[in-house]
Amino acid sequence: MIGHGGGGRLSQQLISNLFLKYFGNPILNSLEDAAIVMLPQHKIAFTTDSYVVTPRFFPGGNIGKLAVCGTVNDLAMRGALPLYLSVGFIIEEGLPITELEDIVRSMAETASTAGVQIVTGDTKVVGKGAADGIYINTAGIGIVDETLNISVANAQPGDKVIISGTIGDHGMTILSLREGLSFKADLRSDCAPLNRLVKELHRFSYDIHVLRDPTRGGVASSLNEIAGSSNVGMIIDETSLPFKPQVKASCELLGLDPLHLANEGKFIAIVAESVADNVLEVLHSHEYGRDAVIIGKATDSTRRVALRTYIGSTRIIDIASGELLPRIC
Amino acid sequence: MHEVELVQLLISEIKKCGQPFAFMEVCGTHTMAISRYGLRQVLPDNIKLLSGPGCPVCVTANRDIDTAITFAKIPGLILTTFGDMIRVPGSKSSLAGERAEGRDIRVIYSVLEALEIAKQNPSREVVFYAVGFETTAPSTAFGIMEASKAGLKNFSVICMHKTLPNALRALLDTGDLGINGFLLPGHVSAIIGAKGYAFLAKAYGIGGAITGFEPIDILGSILKLIRQQTAGPVIENEYRRVVKDNGNQAALMGMQQVLTACNSDWRGLGTIPCSGLAIKADWQEYDALRRFEIELDEPVEHKGCSCGDILRGIKLPAACPMFGVACTPENPIGPCMVSSEGSCAAHYRYREQ
Helix, strand or coil, X not given: CCCCCCCCHHHHHHHHHHHHHHHCCHHHHCCCCCCCCCCCCCCEEEEEEEECCCCCEECCEEHHHHHXXXXXXXXXXXXXXXXXXXXXXXXXXCCCHHHHHXXXXXXXXXXXXXXXXXXXXXXXXXXXXXXXXXXXXXXXEEEECCCCCCCCCCCCCCCEEEECCCCCHHHHHHHHHCCCCCCCCCCCCCCCCCHHXXXXXXXXXXXXXXXXXXXXXXXXXXXXXXXHHHCCEEEEEHHHCCCCHHHHHHHHHHCCCHHHCCCCCCCEEEECHHHHHHHHHHHHCCHHHCXXXXXXXXXXXXXXXXXXXXXXXXXXXXXXXXXXXXXXX | CCHHHHHHHHHHHHHCCCCCEEEXXXXXXXXXXXXXXXXXXXXXXXXXXXXXXXXXXXXXXXXXHHHHHHHHCCCCCEEEECHHHHHCCCCCCCHHHHHHCCCEEEECCCHHHHHHHHHHCCCCCEEEEECCCCCCHHHHHHHHHHXXXXXXXXXXXEECCECHHHHHHHHHHCCCCCCCEEEXXXXXXXXXXXXXXXXXXXXXXXXXXXXXXXXXXXXXXXXXXXXXXXXCCCEEECCCCCCCCCCCHHHXXXXXXXXXXXXXXXXXXXXXXXXXXXXXXXXXXHXXXXXXXXXXXXXXXXXXXXXXXXXXXCCCHHHCCCECCCECCCCCCCHHHCCCCCHHHHHHHCCCC
C-alpha cells in the first residue's frame, strides 16, 4: 500500500525501486531537477494531457498505457515524431503498490513500443479521499517533420475522409465496466500508440491535410471540429462506417450513438483525393490500420457534417451533449 | 431482395398515395429511429409523422420528479434510477443537480443492480426510482420478488410505472387530433400482446400497426396504415417475429403478482385513470411511498415549455419558441429535450440538412 509521504524516504524508495526500474534511461537516471534533451531541429511539437479514467484497468489497457498512448498520439496527429515524455503521478494514499507497479510496467512497455523515452517525472501522494486511486499527467515533445503541413484547419473540399479502424471500441469497453452499468460483452479497448503507423503516412507529404484522434467526444466531435476549423462541410456514408458487431449491438441496447464514443487507438485522416487509395493501402499493411476505410469526403464550406443513411436520407452528425447515459426502454 | 431495394420499393408504394394522412408513433424508440434514419425526408409531404406520449421520461409529471428529488435529499439514502431520469428538470432542480450537491444518486441499468447496492450497504436505505412502460415494469416486479426472497430490509421502490393502452384512450378523448392511425410500440406490445389495442379500431375507428424498429418495419407499417384508410381500421401486427397475440405471459404474471393498476399523472395529458402501476398491499414493505413520509410543495410548471402539446402531437418541436434557442440538450428546459428518446432531443440531434 502507498502511504502518505512528505516527499522523503518513501518517495526515494518509489523512485529507485519502481520508476527507475521501469523507466530508467541515462537522462532520467541522473535525477536532475529538469531533463536536458537534444533536439535535432528547431520546430518541435509539445503537448500535455491528464488521465483520470475509471476503472483503472480494462480489457486492452490501463490508465498508464492510456497516458502514454494519448500523448504520443497527440504528437503524431501534428505530424511530429514523439521523442520524450514527462510523467506526473498523483496517487491516493492506500493504492496497492502492486497495482502501481502494473501501471508503471505497462507505461514502460508502451513507451518502448512507441520508441519514446520518459525523461522526467514527479510523484505526489495525497490523503485518502483526496484523489480516486491514481491520476497521471503526461507531457510530450516531438520533432515536427517539415515536409508536412498537418492541421485541423487544412481540410479542402474534395478531400477524402479516412478512419483508421473500427469506431467506439474504447468508449464502449469503459462504459460496460462502469459501476451501475455492468454488462458483459466481448469488448476490448483499442488503446494503442499510433506514431509508427502515422509515420508511414509521412511519405504522402502535403497530401495529408488533417490528422485527428477521435478520443473524448468521439468521431462526431472530431469531424465537427475539423469542419469548423477548416470551413468545409462533410458528407459521411453510413454504410461505410466500421464497427465491431458487439460495439454496435451494445450501442443499440443502450441507445447510444457509436459516433459519440471515445477511441484511443484510431485516427481520422483527411487526405487529397488523389492519394486516398494509396493511403489506405499503407494503412492496411499495419496492424493498427488493418480495418481502415474511406468514410466520406469534404465538401463546400457549409461547416456541417452530414450523414447519408443507408436508406438515402441525410441528417447531421451532431456533437454529444452531457453524459453518455443509457436509455430506459 | 436487398434491404435497400426493399426500402425503395416501400417508399415508391407510399408515394402512390396522394391524400394527406397523419400517423402517430407512441414509442420513444420509434421517435429515435424515425429521426435517426431521416424517414421524414424520404416520405412524401402528404404523409405526416407525429410523436405521441411514448417516451417514459417525457410523460413523467413534474410532481413525480419532485418526489424522487425529495427522496434523494433524505440523509443517508441511496437513490438509484435509470440514466435518462437524472437530467430531467423538476420544479426547482434535477437529480443531476442534487447529485452535484452531494446526494447519493446512482445510475443503474437494471433493478438487479439496485438490489446489489442494497446488499452491499445493509445500513443504508436503497430506493429504486422506477419509471417506464410495460417494458420495464416486469423487471421492477421481479426485483421486488427477489428482494423478498433475499430478505432485504433496506430496499424499496418508488413505483411510477405507466401503462400505454389507457393513455391512448385518454389521448383520443382529448378531442380530434387528426390522427389517421398509430404506429404501435414493438417493445410494449411484446409484453402486453397484440390483443390489447383492439379498442382503438372498435371504439375510435382508428387503426394501428405494431411496428419494429428498422426502416423497413416503420415504412411497412406506414404503408399498411395508408391501405387501412380505404380497407377500414384494424390492428395489424407487423412485428410478428417478436410480438405474440397474448404477449409475454411470464412477464404479465410477474407484474400481476406484485403490481396493481392505479391512476397516474401524465405530462400533457393530466391524471389518467388506471394508467399507472402501484405496488400491491401484500408487498407494501417494498413501497417507498408508504415506507417514508415525504412532503411535497405544489409542482411548478416551466413557463413557455411546450412539452405537453408536443406529447399530444398537436405541436411539433420546431414550433416551440424555446426549441434550439433557450432549450437545448446542453441546457434542457423540458423533458422532451432531455431524454435521448424525447421528441425534441431527437429532432434537435438529427435535424436534417
